Amino acid sequence: MKKIFVTILFASVALGATYGLTSAQPASDAERRQLILKGAKLWPIYCNQCHNARPPSEKAPYEWDLEIMHMRSLGNIPAENVRALIEYLKSR
Amino acid sequence: MKSLMKARTAAGLLALIGLVMIPRLGFAADAPGADDMRAIKSELQELKQDRLRDREEIHDLKGRVEQLEGENKQLKAASSQIQTEQTQTTQVVKQIQEQSKAGPSPSQVSSAFSRYLGSHTFLVTGTAGFSYIYAPQSGGINDIPRQRQNTFVSDWEPMILYRPNDWMLFQGILSAAFGSTGTSVDLSSAEFHIFPTDHMEILLGLFDNPFGDWYETQSPMWVNRFITAPLPFGVEAVIPAAEMGVQLRGGYQWGQVGQDWDYTVWGGNGPSFSTTSNGLDAVGATMSAPTPAAFARTNSKSVGARFRIYPIPVDADWGRLELGVSTYNGKWTAGRWLHGWGVDFNYFVGNLQTRGEWLQSYRQMPSGFSSDNRQGGYLQLGYFLNGIDLPFLPEAVNKHVNRLEPLIRFSMVNQRATLVDDINSATGIGMGGSRVGLVPDFGLSGSPALFAPKSREVAFGLDYWISPSIVWQNEFDLEVPQRGGVFLDKNGIATTVGRRVQRDHVFLSQFTIGF
Numbered sequence: 001m002k003k004i005f006v007t008i009l010f011a012s013v014a015l016g017a018t019y020g021l022t023s024a025q026p027a028s029d030a031e032r033r034q035l036i037l038k039g040a041k042l043w044p045i046y047c048n049q050c051h052n053a054r055p056p057s058e059k060a061p062y063e064w065d066l067e068i069m070h071m072r073s074l075g076n077i078p079a080e081n082v083r084a085l086i087e088y089l090k091s092r
Numbered sequence: 093m094k095s096l097m098k099a100r101t102a103a104g105l106l107a108l109i110g111l112v113m114i115p116r117l118g119f120a121a122d123a124p125g126a127d128d129m130r131a132i133k134s135e136l137q138e139l140k141q142d143r144l145r146d147r148e149e150i151h152d153l154k155g156r157v158e159q160l161e162g163e164n165k166q167l168k169a170a171s172s173q174i175q176t177e178q179t180q181t182t183q184v185v186k187q188i189q190e191q192s193k194a195g196p197s198p199s200q201v202s203s204a205f206s207r208y209l210g211s212h213t214f215l216v217t218g219t220a221g222f223s224y225i226y227a228p229q230s231g232g233i234n235d236i237p238r239q240r241q242n243t244f245v246s247d248w249e250p251m252i253l254y255r256p257n258d259w260m261l262f263q264g265i266l267s268a269a270f271g272s273t274g275t276s277v278d279l280s281s282a283e284f285h286i287f288p289t290d291h292m293e294i295l296l297g298l299f300d301n302p303f304g305d306w307y308e309t310q311s312p313m314w315v316n317r318f319i320t321a322p323l324p325f326g327v328e329a330v331i332p333a334a335e336m337g338v339q340l341r342g343g344y345q346w347g348q349v350g351q352d353w354d355y356t357v358w359g360g361n362g363p364s365f366s367t368t369s370n371g372l373d374a375v376g377a378t379m380s381a382p383t384p385a386a387f388a389r390t391n392s393k394s395v396g397a398r399f400r401i402y403p404i405p406v407d408a409d410w411g412r413l414e415l416g417v418s419t420y421n422g423k424w425t426a427g428r429w430l431h432g433w434g435v436d437f438n439y440f441v442g443n444l445q446t447r448g449e450w451l452q453s454y455r456q457m458p459s460g461f462s463s464d465n466r467q468g469g470y471l472q473l474g475y476f477l478n479g480i481d482l483p484f485l486p487e488a489v490n491k492h493v494n495r496l497e498p499l500i501r502f503s504m505v506n507q508r509a510t511l512v513d514d515i516n517s518a519t520g521i522g523m524g525g526s527r528v529g530l531v532p533d534f535g536l537s538g539s540p541a542l543f544a545p546k547s548r549e550v551a552f553g554l555d556y557w558i559s560p561s562i563v564w565q566n567e568f569d570l571e572v573p574q575r576g577g578v579f580l581d582k583n584g585i586a587t588t589v590g591r592r593v594q595r596d597h598v599f600l601s602q603f604t605i606g607f
Contacts, residue, residue: 038349041406045350048440049412050305051315051606052560062206066215066253069261069285072293074309076343076354076400079290 032087039088042081050075056092064089211257218251218265221313221604227596241598246270247313249280261285281334295339295358302339302356302398303331303418304436304449314606317474318553319567322449322503324468328514328543329379330451330505331420331432335360335394350406355399362394362422363430365455368582369513373425375457375464376509376545376580394422394430411441420453428456443476462508470503474553492556499553507545509578509586515543545577545589561606571596 047053337360434451455464
């Protein structure tokens, strides 16, 4: 049991460590626009999978910063798509 | 004649001499004196000095002219600069005026507000609900009394999110309810989320069991399309509802956008089960609820894993499909295991959404007991009437029809036995109590068939969506328990179920807000 758990643990750490940190920001306005467009496409897909997609205008941008971390965890959403979603939700 | 020639020659010579001498005699008469010469010299000297002064003056004047020319150039440059600055100022003023008319942009307000809030942010979210339950409970099972329900219940589940930076989050959920037996408060979850990399999260604390989908994502009142939980996640759970431990989780995109897979692995304190009032471990005992998980008998740690895949790309416009598989293994007492596994799916496209799970568990029991096997599952389907225009109805009615979502769900649980003590101390809402926590987070359990060893339920729902997170839900449950299995009393004496299996029905209505 312990061997299995330790193996899974190290495999997960190795998988997770292969990419950079979450806090990367868009490099330019053009990149930001691309992320917003991508986020607008992903928003109804990722959100509706579990619950009705809530309009970006429902919450203040700083509130989306917290909500999206919560949702990223629940949905195990890939980080690059999390960035697109947060840019869209905060762009309204 | 000769004399005349001589005379003429002499006269010519005299004349020549005269011509030569006369001018010399004249100069000699006008020649200046010494005074004149001094005067002339003095004048010459003065003239030289005048010339020198003139030259100096000319030099000074040249310098002055150059200076003036330089100053003139500077003035011209300054004038040009002033004109440029004036133009720029005019443009800035114009821009400010336009901005003033349009107001600050959201990003400017956001930036200013973020500075005002500081880097540590805090948010209270969650859900609240008000429910009515009518369960006539026309009869018990095998004469075990059942309690009628005709009551209102109020439930408030605040979730606190605290974000100290962009890679850390704390999440805590409290469950507070007021029902027929009073008020109760419970801690549903207390989680530290750490995001060290893009594709891995470390989660520490008391958390909903990430087995399948329902415990983790479908239990909040406004998220669950129904008011009650499906039978496998009620008080007779097939897999424990919560764990105290550590998770590693993350997601990857493996193909086009939307084609993802994700993993969750965890370890915790392990499962726990109720005992009879005489302290016996018995088949069919209730599994731990979230709070008891924190005090569970920790004979050994449990481990679990879940993998899910999403095969449909977003650009295909075929909706979203999730396929998942989960395992859970842990010792519930010294040397005895609980093994569980499950599969799940959900799919939505357009107005249609459907989901389902199947899960099984096997608990090793002390000698003299048969093993405690449990199986359960549910299948749910709903269709939003949004966008549907019924031509025979007026627009005012269609507007309300568009907010409706009809639903149907079938759920079931099979187990070998049920403890009579568990039934008599029933605590799930809808079973004579108001205690929350039997189902993680916000889910209610109002199904009177729960304590039949082989429970079956068909639930019909009609949701009226006021907004994406505000809903008035209505549910009608048909309880159709099957024969089979046994009831165990506090001494472990078994009574076969089958002499009389009472069917029943329940109506529930709930107004709930996700905030």
